[in-house]
Amino acid sequence: MRTQRLILAAIEQDLKAAGMPPLAWYDVLWELVRTEDGRLRPFEIEERTLLAQHNLSRLLDRMEEAGLVRREILPEDGRGRWVLVTGEGRAMRARLWTVYAAAIERHLGAKVEDAVAATLADGLERLVRGT
Amino acid sequence: MRTQRLILAAIEQDLKAAGMPPLAWYDVLWELVRTEDGRLRPFEIEERTLLAQHNLSRLLDRMEEAGLVRREILPEDGRGRWVLVTGEGRAMRARLWTVYAAAIERHLGAKVEDAVAATLADGLERLVRGT
DNA sequence: GTTTTATATATGCAATTGCATTCAGTTCGA
DNA sequence: TCGAACTGAATGCAATTGCATATATAAAAC
Numbered sequence: 001m002r003t004q005r006l007i008l009a010a011i012e013q014d015l016k017a018a019g020m021p022p023l024a025w026y027d028v029l030w031e032l033v034r035t036e037d038g039r040l041r042p043f044e045i046e047e048r049t050l051l052a053q054h055n056l057s058r059l060l061d062r063m064e065e066a067g068l069v070r071r072e073i074l075p076e077d078g079r080g081r082w083v084l085v086t087g088e089g090r091a092m093r094a095r096l097w098t099v100y101a102a103a104i105e106r107h108l109g110a111k112v113e114d115a116v117a118a119t120l121a122d123g124l125e126r127l128v129r130g131t
Numbered sequence: 132m133r134t135q136r137l138i139l140a141a142i143e144q145d146l147k148a149a150g151m152p153p154l155a156w157y158d159v160l161w162e163l164v165r166t167e168d169g170r171l172r173p174f175e176i177e178e179r180t181l182l183a184q185h186n187l188s189r190l191l192d193r194m195e196e197a198g199l200v201r202r203e204i205l206p207e208d209g210r211g212r213w214v215l216v217t218g219e220g221r222a223m224r225a226r227l228w229t230v231y232a233a234a235i236e237r238h239l240g241a242k243v244e245d246a247v248a249a250t251l252a253d254g255l256e257r258l259v260r261g262t
Numbered sequence: 263g264t265t266t267t268a269t270a271t272a273t274g275c276a277a278t279t280g281c282a283t284t285c286a287g288t289t290c291g292a
Numbered sequence: 293t294c295g296a297a298c299t300g301a302a303t304g305c306a307a308t309t310g311c312a313t314a315t316a317t318a319a320a321a322c
Contacts, residue, residue, distance in 0.1 A: 003255040004135040005181050043270065050136050055309065057272055079270040079317045111261045112254065120254040123247050124134040130242045174300060186279065188302055210287045210300045266321070272314080279308070289298075 007107050014103040020096055021066075024051065024059060029068065029093035032085040039084040041074075068092050138238050145234040151227050152197075155182065155190060160199065160224035163216040170215040172205075199223050 027049045063069045068089035072082045158180045194200045199220035203213045
């Protein structure tokens with residue numbers, strides 16, 4: 001808990017210092033960009049990012065407001081929406097990544113050897129999966 | 132990040148389900164209880180819990196309101212306060228712990244063997260210290 | 263078919279957090 | 293010894309989050 005809080009705070013700090021939006025924005029953009037056609041349903045983003053539903057709904061409001069994504073109703077199911085990345089959204093993700101990657105390297109990569117990192121990743125993964 | 136979020140959410144969930152206050156309350160109470168005379172300066176709690184200053188200030192408001200701690204001005208430095216645990220605070224910490232301990236066991240202990248946990252703890256510690 | 267139940271998303275409102283600033287008191291330097 | 297600089301804590305206000313509920317639609321049950 002302590003480690004995560006410290007490192008997350010440090011990374012968010014770096015993003016803010018670079019005038020970038022918070023990490024959650026990156027997470028959403030990334031999930032969208034890595035799909036075939038740059039779009040997902042909100043509930044899919046929800047699952048992938050672990051954001052709470054109402055929380056994501058409002059994050060999408062802000063991102064739409066900022067021109068990074070666009071929402072469209074989908075014909076086959078009137079309840080749902082598509083969330084599409086815009087070009088601006090893709091550009092923002094790329095810019096975010098340069099800062100984010102540097103932050104990861106600084107606050108994580110530079111601190112432990114790859115072997116330790118791999119062991120950590122493995123152990124943490126087990127924790128989630130339950131052995 | 133994912134592991135931490137999932138496990139923390141699960142634990143907070145257990146606390147809430149038991150009608151208990153959030154984990155941060157426990158952290159503060161614990162830091163107080165483990166001292167010799169059950170009192171600390173706000174900035175000391177801050178360091179130990181990683182809570183932000185203004186944030187802690189308000190958390191203490193709530194905890195004082197709930198009768199778990201008490202604030203006193205300290206004579207030797209007019210700027211500072213003492214934060215003291217009350218008997219109620221100690222009782223609450225003990226009750227919190229029964230739920231918290233069970234949650235830890237359920238969401239952590241039951242999921243990995245001790246050896247893995249030890250390796251994890253070591254690796255995470257290194258991350259903070261920088262090797 | 264019409265009522266129930268379930269799913270997907272949004273929203274009103276209260277609680278919490280973040281940020282900048284304020285306030286009070288201490289220390290330091292000329 | 294007086295004002296600048298600093299430290300510890302609190303606070304006003306905006307942004308975010310949590311919680312419950314609303315809205316809209318679809319699927320299932322009768």
